[in-house]
Amino acid sequence: MTTPATAELRKTALNSVHRRAGAKMVNFGGWDMPLEYSGILAEHEAVRMRAGLFDVSHMGEIEVRGSSALELVQWVSCNDAAKLVVGQAHYSGLMTNRGTFVDDLLVHKLSDTHYLLCVNAGNQDADFAHIVANNRTTAQVENAGPRYSQLAIQGPRAMEILQKLTPVALAAIRYYHFVFGKVDGVDCLIARTGYTGEDGFEIYFDPHFSEKLWNDLMHAGESAGLIPCGLGARNTLRMEAGMCLYGHEIDETTTPWEAGLGWICKMDKGAFLGSDVLAEQKKSGLTRKLVGFEMLDKRIGRDGYPVSIAGCEAGRVTSGGPAPFLKKNVGMAYVPPASGAIGTDIEIGIRGQLAAARIIALPFYKRPH
Amino acid sequence: MYPAGYRYTKEHEWVSVEGAAGTIGITDYAQAELGDVVFVELPKVGTQLKAGQSLGTVESVKAVSEIFSPVSGEVTETNAVLSDSPEKINSDPHGAAWLVKIRLSDPKEVSNLMDSAAYQSYIAEKAKEH
Numbered sequence: 001m002t003t004p005a006t007a008e009l010r011k012t013a014l015n016s017v018h019r020r021a022g023a024k025m026v027n028f029g030g031w032d033m034p035l036e037y038s039g040i041l042a043e044h045e046a047v048r049m050r051a052g053l054f055d056v057s058h059m060g061e062i063e064v065r066g067s068s069a070l071e072l073v074q075w076v077s078c079n080d081a082a083k084l085v086v087g088q089a090h091y092s093g094l095m096t097n098r099g100t101f102v103d104d105l106l107v108h109k110l111s112d113t114h115y116l117l118c119v120n121a122g123n124q125d126a127d128f129a130h131i132v133a134n135n136r137t138t139a140q141v142e143n144a145g146p147r148y149s150q151l152a153i154q155g156p157r158a159m160e161i162l163q164k165l166t167p168v169a170l171a172a173i174r175y176y177h178f179v180f181g182k183v184d185g186v187d188c189l190i191a192r193t194g195y196t197g198e199d200g201f202e203i204y205f206d207p208h209f210s211e212k213l214w215n216d217l218m219h220a221g222e223s224a225g226l227i228p229c230g231l232g233a234r235n236t237l238r239m240e241a242g243m244c245l246y247g248h249e250i251d252e253t254t255t256p257w258e259a260g261l262g263w264i265c266k267m268d269k270g271a272f273l274g275s276d277v278l279a280e281q282k283k284s285g286l287t288r289k290l291v292g293f294e295m296l297d298k299r300i301g302r303d304g305y306p307v308s309i310a311g312c313e314a315g316r317v318t319s320g321g322p323a324p325f326l327k328k329n330v331g332m333a334y335v336p337p338a339s340g341a342i343g344t345d346i347e348i349g350i351r352g353q354l355a356a357a358r359i360i361a362l363p364f365y366k367r368p369h
Numbered sequence: 370m371y372p373a374g375y376r377y378t379k380e381h382e383w384v385s386v387e388g389a390a391g392t393i394g395i396t397d398y399a400q401a402e403l404g405d406v407v408f409v410e411l412p413k414v415g416t417q418l419k420a421g422q423s424l425g426t427v428e429s430v431k432a433v434s435e436i437f438s439p440v441s442g443e444v445t446e447t448n449a450v451l452s453d454s455p456e457k458i459n460s461d462p463h464g465a466a467w468l469v470k471i472r473l474s475d476p477k478e479v480s481n482l483m484d485s486a487a488y489q490s491y492i493a494e495k496a497k498e499h
Contacts, residue, residue, distance in 0.1 A: 024404070040430040041405045232404070232431055298452075300408055300428055322407050322430050351426070 012057035013210035029122025034230035043233035050225035051155035060124025068137035080266035084109040099274030154200030161221035197241025242363025295329040297355035301348035377488035
């Protein structure tokens with residue numbers, strides 16, 4: 001279940017903190033990461049009701065610099081980075097020339113000539129190689145992951161906790177915007193972003209200060225109910241919020257249209273990698289699309305389980321499991337568009353038996369404010 | 370922690386036997402490895418099981434774990450409490466959260482299983498791998 005730590009696994013600067021605290025560790029994309037501390041359900045609940053702190057230093061950072069930085073970012077990603085102002089970030093996809101996902105990422109505009117891309121841990125080296133290989137400009141590309149630690153503090157009380165340690169007026173940072181400022185005396189990029197469906201912040205800083213920031217944030221948040229959280233809760237939180245995970249909902253075979261991510265795919269921005277294929281697919285129509293479902297049966301539809309509609313196998317579950325805050329079992333799956341209307345009764349194949357489920361709207365959870 | 374009267378498998382099930390009547394559950398080690406248990410699927414009363422055969426599944430938030438019968442026999446009762454309170458497996462795996470009761474067809478099979486001391490050294494070895 002848990003994977004033994006071996007010499008080959010990469011470690012964040014907080015690895016010994018996690019191990020000393022008794023976190024259950026797991027191999028995630030080649031990284032030795034905390035799966036859970038007090039338990040996935042308790043951590044999930046803390047983030048929905050109070051606050052949770054996640055070490056997400058395994059995430060990769062790629063920096064693009066130079067007078068043609070924007071041109072390169074525009075060429076390799078599907079969202080329109082020309083729309084970003086300095087201090088703004090957006091969600092986007094790193095595209096193959098087939099219009100499918102090499103990765104999903106956050107693009108931060110640091111200046112007119114400098115962009116910071118935050119990418120998935122397991123993909124960072126491939127992403128870097130892909131961007132370099134498709135760079136037709138003079139922009140410089142740096143695989144900057146080792147220069148950053150990243151912490152995510154998420155939940156309705158995240159702001160008040162983080163505010164105790166920074167002079168930056170956090171309430172003035174709008175959603176998907178960021179500023180540079182001190183947290184606990186440490187230089188940080190403070191972004192109002194996250195992967196939980198809650199309000200919160202992700203801070204990027206020199207790994208040297210990781211233990212200090214982790215410990216001081218935990219201390220600052222104690223009275224507000226802040227607890228350390230692992231990747232288990234990160235996954236249930238993002239799934240409940242209907243967010244895609246690379247390798248599950250999106251990969252090198254799926255397009256933004258299929259994944260319901262048309263809102264990050266801007267065809268009017270000019271040509272980019274795969275845009276011709278995407279234009280064609282938009283015109284000719286889709287053969288599958290991502291839908292959300294809830295289990296009607298008590299059993300749990302999980303990743304990889306087959307989906308049948310009207311007695312025919314229609315697709316596979318991409319992510320499935322408990323939605324702890326909603327107190328039901330949910331999942332996402334690719335199905336033929338004609339069969340994927342909300343309210344459609346479907347069945348999930350669970351250990352050789354069919355279990356009733358129903359297609360429902362995504363996201364499953366939306367925060368009430 | 371691990372009752373002296375129980376016998377244990379390498380797959381982390383326990384069985385407590387009195388005469389031909391056995392009670393089967395999963396160990397504290399197993400529940401800790403699984404994490405928060407959210408669903409349990411058990412066999413019907415009357416099911417004939419062979420030692421080592423799957424008797425059901427225990428699911429945590431993250432994972433599905435198949436449970437193997439430590440002994441052969443017929444299922445005489447399943448623990449109804451677990452359908453509404455599967456989390457009891459986390460809080461009382463060796464007691465209230467037993468999974469099934471079984472009438473052993475061959476009580477001698479029990480001698481193939483580990484006693485408490487042997488199981489505890491077995492999981493101590495496992496823990497070192499982490």
